[in-house]
Amino acid sequence: MIFFPYDIFVIWKQYPLQMKISKTFKRAGIVLLTFFAVMSVIIAIALNFIFTPEKITPEVVQIINENIRGKVDCERIELTFFPSFPRFGIRLKNGAVLPPTHSGSGDTLAAFNDAQVILNMYKLLAKNELHINNIRLNRPDIHAMVDSLGNPNWDVLGLVTDTIPADTTESGFSFKKIVLKNLEIQHGNLLYEDGLSKNNYQVHDFNFRVKAVKGDKGLFLNTHNKSDNISMYKDGGKPYQIKNITIISTLFYDRSDRTIHIKESDFSLNDIHFSTKGQIQLYPEQQELSADLETRLVTNSFKNIVELIPPHILHNEKIDTEGKVDLRLTVNGLYGKDHQPRIDASLHIDHASLAYSDFRGKIEDISVRATSVLFPDGAAPSSVTIDHLRVNGTGVHIDASGNIEHLFENAVFDIALKSNIDFTEFHANFPVDENIKAKGNIEADLKTNFKLNDLTGNHYENINLVGNLQFDDVDIDSPKDSLWFRTRQLQTSFFRQKNERSNMAGNVDIRDARLVYKNDLDFTAEEITADLKVDQQGEKKVKLDMTMGLKTLRFTSKSDSLRGIVKKANGEARLFPEEEGKAAYITSRFTIDSAALRQKKDFVAIKQGNYVMRLDKKAPKKWAPKGHVNFHRLIAYSPKMGVPLKMPASRISFENDNITLDHAKFHFGNSDATLTGNIQHLKGFKSGDPVTATLEVDADFIDANQLMQVFSSPPDEVVDVDNMEKIDQEVATDALKGEKHTFKIPDNLRFTLNTNINRLKFGDMDMRNIYGRARIKEGTMKLEDFHLNTLAAQLQADISYSAKTNKEADLDFRLYLSNIEMDQIHRVFPVLDSLFPMTRSFEGKADFRLKGNAKLSEDMDIKIPTLKGIAALKAHDIIVLDGPTFSDLAKTFMFKNKEKNPIKELNMEMTFEESHLEILPALLEIDRYQLAVGGIQNLDMSYDYHISVLKSPVPFKTGVDVKGNFDDYDISLLNKAKYKYYFTDKERLLKKADSLVINRKSDILHQLEFN
Known part of the structure; x- marks a missing residue:
């Protein structure tokens, strides 16, 4: 129907009263709208200027905590009206709910970034009752648990224990009743730990909604839960996962008897539905519950x-x-x-x-x-x-x-x-x-009956297993499962032996098999055979015997960079069960034609090895090995070694990670030695734990230059573990050339070596008949009371060597040289060629002793500026060779200059410090002269010597200063004789000598044990 203006006028004339009433409603509407607008302004002002988050947050947190059994902590709380119109609400930011203190758990029950709570303000203000219409949590992390005593950490409202807060609170504000009508969780994560059953559940990305309606007798609950993934696991166990789960339930909680009645519950797994009905009754005082539930496939x-x-x-x-x-x-x-x-x-x-x-x-x-x-x-x-x-x-x-x-x-x-x-x-x-490839045939016909304890306790006589299992040309490849298995033939049969005890026996025959798992482990075998039988001796002693053989077994592990091969092997093993408190053990004997194992660039290879081993059970998955191995030949290599280690026919005994050597022969690069003794805790070479050793070392030849390379940085090597002869040829040709390098000794080594070496090469020195003790501890190597012969002298030494890096080392030394040719002293201690070059001008033998410390360079040379020490020389009947300096001195003193000038006796004391050698006053006799010589010899070959003429054809004492170097020097005459009081028998004159110098000379002789 369509109205025109005239029609409206006629209607108003006919119905004036009705139009007046409409006008009244219009005015009332305006009044109400105005009231609502004013109230909105008032509410807005109140929320933004009076009830600000800064003011209400501590107050609300205090009130909540006084009325629940747990504790709430929140960074910011603000009142809302318009977003939750027509009801007031509370919005919480960055909050957490802590469990009741008696739960024994200090973990957070729930943590959330955002939560919204909608309240019934009328019942809150008029009746002092907290009616929560809705709680919504967004992405919370929830950790619920029941401890081993049955105490839950989630009962913050006292639903289980039925407790209520105290009537008297600090704020003076307590609720008569708390009602929760609706709870929503969006995209939550839940971890539930059950301390009673030790079962744990982890729910990822779940959505949960529960609606509660209070009745006369209890609480009606409707729940809806949906999650993408649930993980279930025992403490320490592997999790089992269930995906795509939905649970919709209608529950009634009867407060009178604390019973949860499940009216109906739909559990769906990948849209497969299960129905659950029943009831759960709570007994909080006993910390128990009674369940009567039935689930069936819908x-x-x-x-x-x-x-x-x-x-x-x-x-x-x-x-x-x-x-x-x-x-x-x-x-x-x-x-x-x-x-x-x-x-x-x-x-x-x-x-x-x-x-x-x-x-x-x-x-x-x-x-x-x-x-x-x-x-x-x-x-x-x-x-x-x-x-x-x-x-x-x-x-x-x-x-x-x-x-x-x-x-x-x-x-x-x-x-x-x-x-x-x-x-x-x-x-x-x-x-x-x-993607899955499969072919071949598997046939099985098996029957078994046994008790689990018989299997775990190795009582195989009680296990009944008969039948056959056969694989023919089986090839299964499943890339998604990272598994590939193939075999031309696998036959297994189990049967009862036809003897008086009818014990179990079996055999296995595998041909051309390969197993690849997770693109990491790769096993191939040309042939594996095994025979098993249970052998019962008497009523209790039962063992499992196995004989086996294999041909060309290869295995690799990419994750461990491990690769190995066994060409041919035969063996037997026996397992003895636990008996009368005696642990189970395994004995075995194996013969391997050839085998090699490589990890990255480390490898070991053995030819014709015979093994005798016993394994004692120490724990469910731990067996301790003990035994020995004999082999015809062994080769081992590591880049840390630099040269190959070879062992001819030898025997090595072992127990756990300890080995014992009995005259075991080693060839290491150019060196060969025989070792007797033991090395303990070999695992320490990999783990860094202490490795100890006590060894007798007998050797025909040791190349120390190569041995030191074990701890330097050698080049990379690539070796073939399949061909032992090729290993020998390739690695031997790449052996290091014998250069010297400093080396850092690992801190975990604790070695004691008693040595007897016929010949040793170190640098340019060729030493013979070496014996003494070497100790390695805490990164330091000490040679104690070492004796050796060189081409030039007999040497007794104490040396301590340590290095924090491969660039520099510390050296402490004590060297006693007997009957050494004076012109060869620099070969034993090369630094003397720079600091004590005059030794090359003498011919004859002397006793020379040296003690001090210094830094070694990367090339194992002494850094002369760091050298500090003392030395002394005693010589008889030596010859001074003619030279430019000596000729000029002879002319100066006018004694007979010969090509070889004899010296009856020469005693010298010296100190090394700050890159120079100081010779303390020393007495020597040449021709008709008695001279006292002393001074400084510098590293740059310059010197500053003084010669005091104590006896000569001239009836007075005089002094001569010689300065410069061997090519350019000056001789100054008629100076004061500085040393004229040092070598006299008259006590009166001796007192005029510098006592400090005399004491220094005496102290040097005492420290060096010169009589």
């Missing part, structure tokens, strides 16, 4: 079961199925610290079938009848029974049955299996993942 089509199988294992598109499934689960009994409820489960599938529209294959019969009765607390025996499991179809024939009694105690197994799987036929007739 839709019992066999297709539902098929759809549970992951698509990468079995395609579930265009599939036709027949058959029904009956799956039931009941839980009944107490749950608490000392009790767990009984669990009954049953699965029945009768003559189900499976086929694909586009494939010829069909599984014609799938039948399962299985039941279980579980008492997790051990109140009664638990069992699992499979009456039958049958799968018959294209390429697959499986029949199995069995039961397990006393599941949680000493489980008793009774299992039978017959199967024939033709992978080639199955793969050709079913939609197997195109």
Whole structure:
């Protein structure tokens, strides 16, 4: 109907009263709108200027904490009205809920970034009751738990214990009642730990909603929970994951008897629905609950079961199925610290079938009848029974049955299996993942019954296993599972020996097999054979015997950079069970034709090894080895070594990671030695833990230059572990050339070496008949009371060597040289060629002793500026060779200059410091002269000597100064004789000598043990 203005005028004339009433409503509306606008302004002013977050946050937190059993902490709280219109609300930022203090948990119950709470302000202000219409948490992290005593950390409102806050609070504000109507959690993460059962649950990215309606007798609850992934695991165990889970439940909580009635609950897993009904009664005082629940599969089509199988294992598109499934689960009994409820489960599938529209294959019969009765607390025996499991179809024939009694105690197994799987036929007739390759045939016919304790306790005489398992040309490759296995033949059979005890026996025969796992572990074998038998001696002593042989076994591990090969091996092993408190042990003997093991660039290879070993059981997965190995030849190499280590026929004994050597011969580069003694804790070479050794070292020749390269930085090497002769040739040709380098001794070595060496090469020195003790400890090597012969002298030495880096080392030394040719002193201690060059001008033998310390350069040369020490020389009947300086001195003193000038006696004391040598006054006699010589010899070959003429044809004493170097020097005559009082028999004159110099000379002789 359409109205025109005239019509409106006529209507107003006919109905004046009604129009007046409409006008009244209009005025009332204006008033209400004005009131609402004013109130909105007032509320806005109140929220933004009066009830600011800074003012209300501490007050609200205090009120909440006084009215709950837990504790709330929050960074910011603000009142809201317009976002939650027409009700007031609270918005919390960066908050946390802590559990009740009696829960024994210090963890946070929940932490959130954002939470919204909508309140009923009327009941809050008028009736002092907290009615929460809705709580919404966004992305919270929740950690709920029940401790080992049954105390929950989540009962912040006292629902379980039924406790209420005290009437008197600090703020004077307490609620008569707390009601929660709706709780929402969006994208939360939950960790639930059950200290009673030791079961843990972790829920990732879940959405949860619960609505609560209070009735006269209790609380009605509607819950809806959806999560992408739930992980379940025992403490320390591997998690089991379930994906795509939804739970919708209608519950009633009866406060009178504290019972939760599950009216209906739908649990769905990948859209497969299960229905649960029953009740749970709480006993907070006893910290227990009683459960009476029943769960069953809602839709019992066999297709539902098929759809549970992951698509990468079995395609579930265009599939036709027949058959029904009956799956039931009941839980009944107490749950608490000392009790767990009984669990009954049953699965029945009768003559189900499976086929694909586009494939010829069909599984014609799938039948399962299985039941279980579980008492997790051990109140009664638990069992699992499979009456039958049958799968018959294209390429697959499986029949199995069995039961397990006393599941949680000493489980008793009774299992039978017959199967024939033709992978080639199955793969050709079913939609197997195109990435999975499978062919070959597996046939099994096995029966067994045994107790678990017999298996773990090695009582194999009580194990009954008979039947056969055979693989023929099997090749299975599943890239998604990172698994590839192939074998031309694998035959295994178990049977009873025909003897008076009828013990179990078996054999294994594997040909051309390969196993690759996770693109890391790779095993190949040309042939593996083994024979097993249980041998019972008497009533108690039972052992398991095994003889085995293999040909060309190779293995690699990419993650460990490990590669090895065994060309041919034969052996036998015996396992003896635990008996009368004696731990189980294994004895074995093996003969290996050749084997090699390589890790990165480290390797060891053995030819014709014979092993005798015993393993004693120390823990469930720990066996301690003990035994010995004899071999015809061994080669080992590491880049840290630089040269190969070779051992001819030797015997090495071992126990755990300790080895004992009995005249074991070693060839290391140019060196060869025989070692006798022991090395303990070999694992320390890898782990850094202490490695100790006490060894007798007998050697024909030691090349010390090469040995020091063990701790330097040699070049990289690439070796072939398959060919031992090739290893020998390649590595030997790349041996180091003998250059000297400093080396850092690892701090974890604790070695004592008693040496007897016929010949040793160090630098340019060729030493012989060496004996003494070497100690290595805390990064320092000490040679104690070492004796040796060089081409020039007999040497007794104490040397201490240490290095913090491979660039510089510290050296402390004491060297006593006897009957050394004076012109050869510099060869034993090359630094003297620069600081004491005059030794080359003498011919004859002397005793020379030296003591001090210095820094060594990277090339093992002494850094002369760092040298500090003392030295002394005693010589008789030596010759001074003619030279320019000596000729000029002879002319100066006018004594007879010959090509060889005899000196009856020469005693000298010296100090080394600050790059120079100081010769303290020394007496020598040449021709008719008695001279005292002293002064400074510098590193740059310059010198400053003084010669005091104490006896000569001239009837007075005089002095001569000689300065310069060997090419340019000055001789100054008629100076004061500085040393005229040092070498006199007259006590009166001797007192005029510098006592400091005399004491220094005497102290040097005392420190160097010169008589």
